Amino acid sequence: MADLRQPIVSLLGHVDHGKTSLLDRIAGSVLASKEPGGITQHIGAIEVPGTIVRSLTSGILRTDQFTVPGLLFVDTPGHRSFETMRRRGGALADLAILVIDSREGVMPQTKESVQILRHEKTPFAVAMTKIDLLAGWRKVSTPVPLTEQIAKGGPDFLRTLDARVYALSEQLSNLGFSAERYDRVSDFAHNIGIVPVSAKSGVGVPELIALLVGLSQRFLKDELLLVQEGGEATILERSDQKGVGPVGNVILYSGRLRVGDEIVANGRSAPFSDRVRGIYRPLPTKPGKSPRTPRLESLTEVQAAAGFYLSATGIEDAMPGGLLRVVHNDEERDAVRLELERESQPVADPALSGVAIYADTLGGLEALAFECRENQIPVHETGVGPVGRPTILRIATVKDPTHRAVLAFNVQILPDAQPEGESGPVKILKAEVMYRLLEEYATWRTERLRTLSAERRLALVHPAKLEVLSGFIFRASKPAIVGVKVLGGTLRPGIRLMKTDGTEVGVLKALQHDGDSVAQAEEGTELAASIDGAVMGRNLKEGDVLLVSVPESAARAFKIQGLSPTEMGILEEVARIHRATHPFWGQ
Numbered sequence: 001m002a003d004l005r006q007p008i009v010s011l012l013g014h015v016d017h018g019k020t021s022l023l024d025r026i027a028g029s030v031l032a033s034k035e036p037g038g039i040t041q042h043i044g045a046i047e048v049p050g051t052i053v054r055s056l057t058s059g060i061l062r063t064d065q066f067t068v069p070g071l072l073f074v075d076t077p078g079h080r081s082f083e084t085m086r087r088r089g090g091a092l093a094d095l096a097i098l099v100i101d102s103r104e105g106v107m108p109q110t111k112e113s114v115q116i117l118r119h120e121k122t123p124f125a126v127a128m129t130k131i132d133l134l135a136g137w138r139k140v141s142t143p144v145p146l147t148e149q150i151a152k153g154g155p156d157f158l159r160t161l162d163a164r165v166y167a168l169s170e171q172l173s174n175l176g177f178s179a180e181r182y183d184r185v186s187d188f189a190h191n192i193g194i195v196p197v198s199a200k201s202g203v204g205v206p207e208l209i210a211l212l213v214g215l216s217q218r219f220l221k222d223e224l225l226l227v228q229e230g231g232e233a234t235i236l237e238r239s240d241q242k243g244v245g246p247v248g249n250v251i252l253y254s255g256r257l258r259v260g261d262e263i264v265a266n267g268r269s270a271p272f273s274d275r276v277r278g279i280y281r282p283l284p285t286k287p288g289k290s291p292r293t294p295r296l297e298s299l300t301e302v303q304a305a306a307g308f309y310l311s312a313t314g315i316e317d318a319m320p321g322g323l324l325r326v327v328h329n330d331e332e333r334d335a336v337r338l339e340l341e342r343e344s345q346p347v348a349d350p351a352l353s354g355v356a357i358y359a360d361t362l363g364g365l366e367a368l369a370f371e372c373r374e375n376q377i378p379v380h381e382t383g384v385g386p387v388g389r390p391t392i393l394r395i396a397t398v399k400d401p402t403h404r405a406v407l408a409f410n411v412q413i414l415p416d417a418q419p420e421g422e423s424g425p426v427k428i429l430k431a432e433v434m435y436r437l438l439e440e441y442a443t444w445r446t447e448r449l450r451t452l453s454a455e456r457r458l459a460l461v462h463p464a465k466l467e468v469l470s471g472f473i474f475r476a477s478k479p480a481i482v483g484v485k486v487l488g489g490t491l492r493p494g495i496r497l498m499k500t501d502g503t504e505v506g507v508l509k510a511l512q513h514d515g516d517s518v519a520q521a522e523e524g525t526e527l528a529a530s531i532d533g534a535v536m537g538r539n540l541k542e543g544d545v546l547l548v549s550v551p552e553s554a555a556r557a558f559k560i561q562g563l564s565p566t567e568m569g570i571l572e573e574v575a576r577i578h579r580a581t582h583p584f585w586g587q
Helices: 019-032 050-056 108-120 146-174 205-219 330-343 362-374 389-395 434-459 552-561 565-579
Strands: 008-013 045-049 070-074 095-101 124-129 179-181 192-196 232-241 245-254 256-258 262-265 272-282 296-299 301-303 306-312 323-327 355-359 379-384 405-409 427-431 464-475 480-489 496-499 504-513 526-532 545-548
Touching (some): 008 019, 019 045, 019 095, 019 205, 050 070, 095 205, 124 146, 192 205, 323 330, 379 389, 389 405, 405 434, 427 434, 464 526, 545 565, 552 565
Parallel strands (some): 355 379
Antiparallel strands (some): 045 070, 232 245, 232 323, 256 301, 262 323, 272 296, 272 306, 464 480
16 A cells, blocks of 8 residues: 555634634643654644554554554644645645534634635534533543543433534535534545534544544545655744744645755745755644743654744745745756746736735735635735735725725734824725625725715705795895705705796805804705895795706716605706706706
8 A cells, every 4th residue: 555644634613613722632642642752743733643643543443444644733723724824736734624612503704614625625524612511511530432421421411412413514504515423424425524522621532533534544545645755845934943043834745855955935025945954843842832942853854744944044035825845956946936936926816996905925815815806806906914005005096995995814014004093095904814804894895885975975966945935034135145944855055046947046155054154954944045146036035946956967976876755856856847948858
């Protein structure tokens, strides 16, 4: 049988559903084994070697059923597992665990996780967490097999657990997946296994690991074939390590990497090449705790799949989420440079008018660009890294005001981008959860459209109708000042007035109510109006009904903008007057 590398497993799920606790429990299982040399919590990954997998799954898997050398859990829980870590051909992870709280079920980020898994065609299992908080749970001092724990809980716990599994199965069915409790699934090619888990007690963790082993050996044999040479890796992020200097936090997903190998990697401005100066991994620490200065172990080589620190000249300029390849000669180096340059091109076709999207990694940018396409959000500019003043200046000039926004995913907004406390010409939206970022943009865009519509309505001459009140003539002319009552619509200064026979009266210069100037008057309001051009007794008299003389261009615009029923009635009255001489007025 061909040798296999260990599968790379990532965790996704809604916030606070137990991803970190589950990883800590898995890491604790590794450290508790105290196996000499075997193995560690790497930076960016938790490696569970085959010997520990066999021990954990004893009684669940037979020795002859076990062919993978172990499992590599990517220690970046959540969407970042897919958004920041890519390899040629798709997501870095071979398998995934969809973590769902047994009490809360499917939540917004769960749905987003399912979309990612479906898009990447990644096999996955469901870890239904926090079962120790369900009614009927019996506390255990040491982990016991899941079936034994279920039996120990009695009928009440079994009923509660079955109800939660059934509800979760129904929710996943609504998302397009058939799912059932793992021990009731007969065909994992068509059904998702749900494993009840208590990260706190460890119950269910061996069954979950056994299911991952089974899925990888059954469905991923071709993808897991061990490659001895031609190392390929993903750079998760950059950091500085005491005594070593700048390093890249790297996951090697194919082949082998040695100190002295020449590599080509994605840089922020362009791909760069250099030789590997050092390979390091931190020595084991307690799960969930990271010492201020971890002790590092120096290695001469690593074999996929593995997580480690890599030291090389130029690594401080590496692009998070970028690729890294081992090369052997000048021709191969040039070819890989061209390949990485192509993969570093803009991830969205720039629109003449669109938003700016920024992310902390290339993979995150790709994911955000994909979601923008799915939500029909045009993208004008993309970038990896902090958002600065030049971006704001460019986006402030795009044509559509609803596109004058920056969507910043997991990135810093530099102080010069927009002074704190100022709204500025560009809306900056920042979030660490992608769906929230898109929701915030949708909310802002809806509100912006509403504001723009209101501004356009104010700019247009609105239909209104008024009556000159008897007994309230304050000045006869230059300008005439009379008492009026608004019969319909909203009356504003600056508009022209006409009679119901189409005769022009003059321009409404100002409105006063109880001695104070007002910007507008609503239906039913009585107040004083100053009308330039009106002369009492000549073109205006008490009891006259006047209409706002709506321009034909405004009448056409209102067909799109919309009016209230009262305003529409007044506009139709104005149109009838004009159509007596111009049959197609306003059409």
